[in-house]
Amino acid sequence: MPTPYERPAALPEARAAERRASRPTLTRPRQGRVVAGVCVGLAEHLGWPLWLLRVGFVLLSFPTGAGLVAYVFLWALTRREDGTARRKADPADAEGLAAASTEGSGTETPEVAARREATRVLLVGGLLLVVGLVVVSQNSGLNARLGILVPLLVVAVGAVIAWSQLDDAQRGRWLGSETGTRRFSLARLVFGGVLALTGLVIMATRGRSLAAIWDIGAAVLAVLAGIALIAAPWALRLWADLRHEQAERARATERADIAAHLHDSVLQTLALIQRKADDPAAVIQLSRAQERELRSWLYAGPTGSDATLAAAVAEAAHEVEDLHGIPVDVVSTGDRPLDDGGQALVRAVRESLLNAVRHGAPPVSVYLEVGAQGAEAFVRDHGPGFELEDVPPDRLGVRQSILGRMERHGGSARVRRLEQGTEVSLALPAAVAPSPQPTEALPQPAPARPQPTEAPPQHVPAGPQPAEARPRTTEEDREATGVRPAFDPTQEGTREHA
Amino acid sequence: MNTPERSPVEVVLVDDHRMFRSGVRAELGDSVRIVGEAPDVDTAVAVIRATRPPVVLLDVHLPGGNGNGGVDVLHGCRGLETADGRPVRFLALSVSDAAEDVIAVIRAGARGYVTKTISATDLTRAIQRVADGDAVFSPRLAGFVLDAFGAAAGEVAQVDEELDRLSAREREVMRLIARGYQYKEVAKELFISVKTVETHVSSVLRKLQLSSRHELTAWAMGRRLL
Numbered sequence: 001m002p003t004p005y006e007r008p009a010a011l012p013e014a015r016a017a018e019r020r021a022s023r024p025t026l027t028r029p030r031q032g033r034v035v036a037g038v039c040v041g042l043a044e045h046l047g048w049p050l051w052l053l054r055v056g057f058v059l060l061s062f063p064t065g066a067g068l069v070a071y072v073f074l075w076a077l078t079r080r081e082d083g084t085a086r087r088k089a090d091p092a093d094a095e096g097l098a099a100a101s102t103e104g105s106g107t108e109t110p111e112v113a114a115r116r117e118a119t120r121v122l123l124v125g126g127l128l129l130v131v132g133l134v135v136v137s138q139n140s141g142l143n144a145r146l147g148i149l150v151p152l153l154v155v156a157v158g159a160v161i162a163w164s165q166l167d168d169a170q171r172g173r174w175l176g177s178e179t180g181t182r183r184f185s186l187a188r189l190v191f192g193g194v195l196a197l198t199g200l201v202i203m204a205t206r207g208r209s210l211a212a213i214w215d216i217g218a219a220v221l222a223v224l225a226g227i228a229l230i231a232a233p234w235a236l237r238l239w240a241d242l243r244h245e246q247a248e249r250a251r252a253t254e255r256a257d258i259a260a261h262l263h264d265s266v267l268q269t270l271a272l273i274q275r276k277a278d279d280p281a282a283v284i285q286l287s288r289a290q291e292r293e294l295r296s297w298l299y300a301g302p303t304g305s306d307a308t309l310a311a312a313v314a315e316a317a318h319e320v321e322d323l324h325g326i327p328v329d330v331v332s333t334g335d336r337p338l339d340d341g342g343q344a345l346v347r348a349v350r351e352s353l354l355n356a357v358r359h360g361a362p363p364v365s366v367y368l369e370v371g372a373q374g375a376e377a378f379v380r381d382h383g384p385g386f387e388l389e390d391v392p393p394d395r396l397g398v399r400q401s402i403l404g405r406m407e408r409h410g411g412s413a414r415v416r417r418l419e420q421g422t423e424v425s426l427a428l429p430a431a432v433a434p435s436p437q438p439t440e441a442l443p444q445p446a447p448a449r450p451q452p453t454e455a456p457p458q459h460v461p462a463g464p465q466p467a468e469a470r471p472r473t474t475e476e477d478r479e480a481t482g483v484r485p486a487f488d489p490t491q492e493g494t495r496e497h498a
Numbered sequence: 499m500n501t502p503e504r505s506p507v508e509v510v511l512v513d514d515h516r517m518f519r520s521g522v523r524a525e526l527g528d529s530v531r532i533v534g535e536a537p538d539v540d541t542a543v544a545v546i547r548a549t550r551p552p553v554v555l556l557d558v559h560l561p562g563g564n565g566n567g568g569v570d571v572l573h574g575c576r577g578l579e580t581a582d583g584r585p586v587r588f589l590a591l592s593v594s595d596a597a598e599d600v601i602a603v604i605r606a607g608a609r610g611y612v613t614k615t616i617s618a619t620d621l622t623r624a625i626q627r628v629a630d631g632d633a634v635f636s637p638r639l640a641g642f643v644l645d646a647f648g649a650a651a652g653e654v655a656q657v658d659e660e661l662d663r664l665s666a667r668e669r670e671v672m673r674l675i676a677r678g679y680q681y682k683e684v685a686k687e688l689f690i691s692v693k694t695v696e697t698h699v700s701s702v703l704r705k706l707q708l709s710s711r712h713e714l715t716a717w718a719m720g721r722r723l724l
Contacts (some may be wrong), residue, residue, distance in 0.1 A: 327615075331676045365637060365678035369644070378677045390540035418683070 028080045034119045037072045062130075070157070072246035158195030247406065265293055285325040292318060309342040309375060310335040313368045316350040324357040324366060334370035344409040345428045349377050351401040352424040356381035360422055374411075374429040382421040402426070502600040507629045510549055512542040512571060513557040513591065513637040518614065522555070525618035539563030543574035550580045552629045556608065558592035558599050572606040589628045597642050604706050612635025617717045632696040633703035643702060647709075660707040662701060711719055 026045040043050040060067025239365045269290040276282040310332040317328040346469035362382025406413040411428035534549045536542035539562035556568045563570030578586040590608040626635040674684040685692045
C-alpha cells in the first residue's frame with residue numbers, strides 16, 4: 001500500500017509544472033474582458049498582444065464563422081479565473097492594470113466599465129451591420145443562403161445565452177442565496193434552450209409543411225427516447241463507477257492517513273519497547289504514553305486543548321505519569337473553562353500527584369468533579385500512608401503548594417490517611433471563582449444535558465440535605481465526634497498547620 | 499467475601515485476541531475455571547448457549563454478528579440461564595474508554611464493566627461479584643454514570659424509584675467508586691455494609707439499563723440499540 005512518504009511519480013510532474021510556471025495557465029480573467037474574457041486569457045497565456053488576438057478572432061469569424069466557433073469552444077472549455085487580479089504582468093493592458101490597481105476583484109471603476117460598455121455596443125453594432133449586409137446582398141440577388149444563416153444565428157445566440165448561464169454557475173451564483181438570481185438564471189437557461197431548439201427546428205424544416213414538421217418532431221422524439229433508453233444503463237453504470245471511484249479514493253486517502261499515523265506512533269513505540277524489553281518500567285511507561293496518544297487520536301481525547309479544567313487536570317496527570325513512570329488514572333465528570341481558581345486547582349492536583357507517586361504506591365488515581373456548586377478533586381494513592389513527621393521539607397511543599405494555594409483561591413484542601421493509602425481532597429467553590437461564561441461556553445464531551453435550573457435546596461425546602469453538602473457534613477460530624485480511629489487526626493486538621 | 503471454599507466460577511472468555519485470552523487464562527487462579535473461549539460473535543453465542551456458564555467475560559469489540567461486537571452477543575444470549583436456573587451474567591471487558599461503548603454494553607445487559615488493564619486479583623473479584631449477581635463498576639464507569647445522570651451538576655432524585663436520576667446515596671457511592679474506593683472502603687466511609695453498597699450499585703446499574711434519560715438514549719441510539 002502506498003504511504004504518503006513515497007511519491008516517486010510526483011517528481012517529474014513537479015518539474016514539468018515548474019517549467020510551465022513561467023507561462024500563466026489558460027483562464028478567463030474577469031477584468032478587461034469584452035465578451036467572456038477568452039481573448040484576454042489567451043493573450044496572457046500565449047504572450048501575444050491582445051489586439052492581435054481580438055482582430056484575429058473577428059476576421060476569422062467573417063467568411064465561415066470559424067473564429068466564432070473557436071471562441072465559443074474556448075469559452076466553454078476554459079476555467080474562469082478565481083477573482084484575484086494577477087494581470088499586472090501585462091503592462092500594455094491599461095484596462096487590466098487599472099482594474100488590478102484599484103481593487104482586488106469583481107467591481108470595476110466606472111471609467112473602465114464605460115469603456116467596456118462602448119466596446120460591447122460596438123460589437124453588437126458590428127454584428128447588426130453584418131446581418132444587414134447579408135440581407136442586402138440577398139435582396140440584390142446574391143444567394144447567401146439566408147435560410148441556413150438565420151437559424152444558425154438563432155442557434156448560436158441561444159447557445160451563448162445558455163452557456164453564459166453555465167458560466168455563471170461556475171461562479172457558484174446559481175446556488176446563491178437570493179432566489180431572485182436563481183430564478184433569473186433559470187429563465188435565462190430556458191430561454192437560451194428554447195431559442196437554440198427553435199433555430200434547430202427551423203433549420204431542419206426549411207420549406208416544409210406543418211404536418212411534416214410534426215412528423216419530424218415525432219421521429220426526433222422517438223429517436224431521442226430510444227437513445228435515452230439504450231444509453232441509460234450505460235450512463236448509470238458510468239455514474240456509479242465514478243461515485244465508486246471517488247469513494248475508493250477517499251478511503252485510500254484515509255487509509256494512508258491512518259497508516260502514516262500508526263507508523264509514526266505505534267510502530268515506533270513498539271520498536272522502542274522491543275529494544276527496552278528488559279526494562280519493565282520503561283516498557284510500562286512507553287506503552288502507557290502510547291496508549292494515551294492513540295486513545296486521544298481515536299476518540300478525540302478529553303477535549304484536546306487545555307482550555308478546560310478537566311483537560312488541564314488530565315494533562316497534569318499525564319505529565320506526572322510521564323515524569324515518574326507510574327500510571328495515573330483520571331476520571332472526571334463535568335467541566336468548565338479554566339479560570340484562575342481552576343489553574344490553582346490544577347497545580348494543587350499536580351503537586352498532590354507528585355507526592356503520591358513519590359511517597360505513595362500505585363494505583364494512583366484522580367477524580368475530578370465539576371458541578372454547579374464548585375469543583376472538587378481527589379487524588380488517591382495506595383501507599384503506606386502519608387506521614388507528616390517523616391518528610392518535613394516535603395510537608396512544607398504540601399502546605400505551600402497544596403493547602404496554601406487552595407486557600408488563597410477561596411478553596412480548601414485536606415489530606416486524609418486512609419486504611420490503605422492517602423487521599424488529598426481539594427475543593428474549589430464556584431462562588432469564589434465565578435466563571436463569567438458558565439457552562440454553555442465549554443465543549444461538552446457528552447450530548448448537551450439540561451442544566452439544573454436551580455440548586456437543589458430550592459426544590460427541597462425542608463427535605464434532606466442537598467447531596468452536594470452531604471459528604472462534607474457527614475465527614476465533619478464524624479471528625480468532630482472522633483468516631484474514626486483509622487484516620488490520623490493530625491491529618492484531618494492540617495488546615496490549622498498551614 | 500472471598501470465601502476460599504467456594505467452588506470455582508465457570509467462565510466463558512470471549513475476546514478476539516488470542517494473546518489476551520491466554521493471558522487471562524494464565525492469570526486467573528483456581529477460583530475461576532474457564533470452560534470455553536470464543537473469538538467472535540457467532541462462536542461466542544454458540545459456545546455460551548452450549549456451556550451456559552454463570553459468568554461470561556465479554557470483550558466489547560468483537561468481529562462478526564451485526565457489527566456491534568459484545569452488544570450482539572448480549573442480544574444473542576438474552577434470557578439464557580445456567581443449569582441451576584440462574585441467569586447467565588456478563589462482565590464487559592474493554593480497552594476502550596469511549597462512553598458510548600460502555601453504556602451500550604451495560605444497556606444491552608452486562609452486569610459490569612472493567613478495563614483490560616485490571617489486575618488479576620481485581621478481575622477474579624469482579625468475576626465472583628458478577629457471579630453473585632452484583633454489579634461491577636470501574637471508577638471510570640462510575641464517572642460516566644455521574645456524568646450521564648447529571649449527578650455532578652447537582653441533579654438528585656427525590657424518590658429512590660426515579661429512573662432518570664440517582665438518589666443521594668447512590669450518588670455518594672458512585673462518587674467514592676469514581677475516587678478509586680473498593681466496595682469495602684465505600685462501605686466503611688459511608689458507615690454501611692458491603693451488601694448495602696452492592697445493593698446501591700445494582701440499583702444504579704438498573705437505572706442505567708432502564709432509564710430513558712436523554713444522554714443515555716442518545717448513546718444507545720448511536721449504537722443502534724433502540
